[in-house]
Amino acid sequence: MNKLSAKKKLIGMILLPAFFSGAVVAQETGAYHDHDTNVAQPKGYASEANDGDVWRSSNNLGNHCWRTGYWDESLAIVEGCDGYEKVAEAEPAPAPAPPPVAPPEKLTFSADALFDFDSATLKPNGKVALDEFVRGLEGVNFDVIVAVGHADRIGNPDYNQRLSVRRAESVKDYLMSKGIPDNRIFTDGKGETQPVTGDTCQGKTSRALKECLAPDRRVEIEVAGTR
Numbered sequence: 001m002n003k004l005s006a007k008k009k010l011i012g013m014i015l016l017p018a019f020f021s022g023a024v025v026a027q028e029t030g031a032y033h034d035h036d037t038n039v040a041q042p043k044g045y046a047s048e049a050n051d052g053d054v055w056r057s058s059n060n061l062g063n064h065c066w067r068t069g070y071w072d073e074s075l076a077i078v079e080g081c082d083g084y085e086k087v088a089e090a091e092p093a094p095a096p097a098p099p100p101v102a103p104p105e106k107l108t109f110s111a112d113a114l115f116d117f118d119s120a121t122l123k124p125n126g127k128v129a130l131d132e133f134v135r136g137l138e139g140v141n142f143d144v145i146v147a148v149g150h151a152d153r154i155g156n157p158d159y160n161q162r163l164s165v166r167r168a169e170s171v172k173d174y175l176m177s178k179g180i181p182d183n184r185i186f187t188d189g190k191g192e193t194q195p196v197t198g199d200t201c202q203g204k205t206s207r208a209l210k211e212c213l214a215p216d217r218r219v220e221i222e223v224a225g226t227r
Contacts, residue, residue, distance in 0.1 A: 043068055045081060054081060107133065111150070111167060111217035117210070118155075120166035122174055130171065133221065134178045142225030145180065147171045149189045150220070152213035154205055157192055165189030171219055192216065 045054045045065050054065050065081035114126030122130070149164030149171075168187035176182055201212035 043070060043075070045071070045075075106220055106222045109133075109171075109219045109221065110214065111219055112214055114171070114219060115167060118163070120163060120170050122170055127174060130174050131178070134175065134180070137180075137223070140223065140225050142184070142223050144184055144186060144224050145175065146186045146188065146222045146224075147175075148187070148220045148222070150194055150216060150218045151190075151192050152210075152216040153192045153195065154210065154213065161189055161191030163189075164191050167219055171221065 046068055047054045056065050109126075109129055113129060114122055116123060147168040149166070149168035151160035151164045153160070165187065166189075168189055172185045172187050175185055195213075195216040196218075197213055197216050201209055203209050
C-alpha cells in the first residue's frame with residue numbers, strides 16, 4: 001500500500017465514525033415543533049418521533065437518557081432522566097375543625113333579691129346584681145340573652161304566669177338601658193310550672209312557706225356566645 005492509499009484509508013476511517021456520530025448528534029440536537037406558535041422549540045432529550053419515548057441506553061452505569069445539544073437543567077423535565085422525578089401533588093390539608101361551641105351559660109337570680117314580694121319593679125340591690133352581670137359580658141361575643149321569670153305556687157296560677165313574664169320584661173328593660181340591643185334579649189315566663197323545691201315545702205300559706213318556696217321565685221338568664 002502506497003502512502004496515498006494509506007492516507008485515503010485513514011481519512012475513510014475518520015469520516016465513517018464521524019458520519020454515524022453526526023447522525024446521533026443531529027438526532028440529539030433535534031427540536032420539536034410547536035403547532036400553536038409555529039416555532040421550533042428546543043428539546044432536552046432525543047426521542048422517537050411517533051410516540052415521544054426518550055431514547056435510553058442501558059449500561060453498567062444504569063439507565064441513561066440521550067441528551068440533545070440543546071440540553072440544560074431547565075430542560076431536564078423528563079421523569080427518570082438526570083434525577084428528575086415527578087412530585088405527586090399533595091392532597092389539600094383538611095380544613096381545621098370548627099371550634100367547639102360552648103354550651104349556653106345560665107345564671108339564676110333570686111327574684112326576692114331583684115324584686116319585692118309580688119312585685120316586678122327592680123330594687124336597688126337588684127340593679128346592682130344586674131350591673132355585675134353586664135360587666136361579666138365584657139369580652140363575650142354573645143348571640144342571644146334569654147331572661148325567664150319563675151314564680152312560686154302561692155296564689156292564682158294565671159296571675160303567677162303574668163307576674164313571671166313582667167319580671168323577665170323588667171330585667172330586659174334594665175339590660176337595654178345598659179346598652180344591650182333589644183334584638184339580642186328574649187324573655188319568657190314559666191309561672192309556677194317549673195318549681196325547684198318539689199314537694200319539700202308543705203302547709204298553708206305562711207311566712208315559713210314563703211321562705212321555703214323562695215328558690216321557686218327566680219329569674220334565670222341564659223347567655224349563648226363565645227368568650
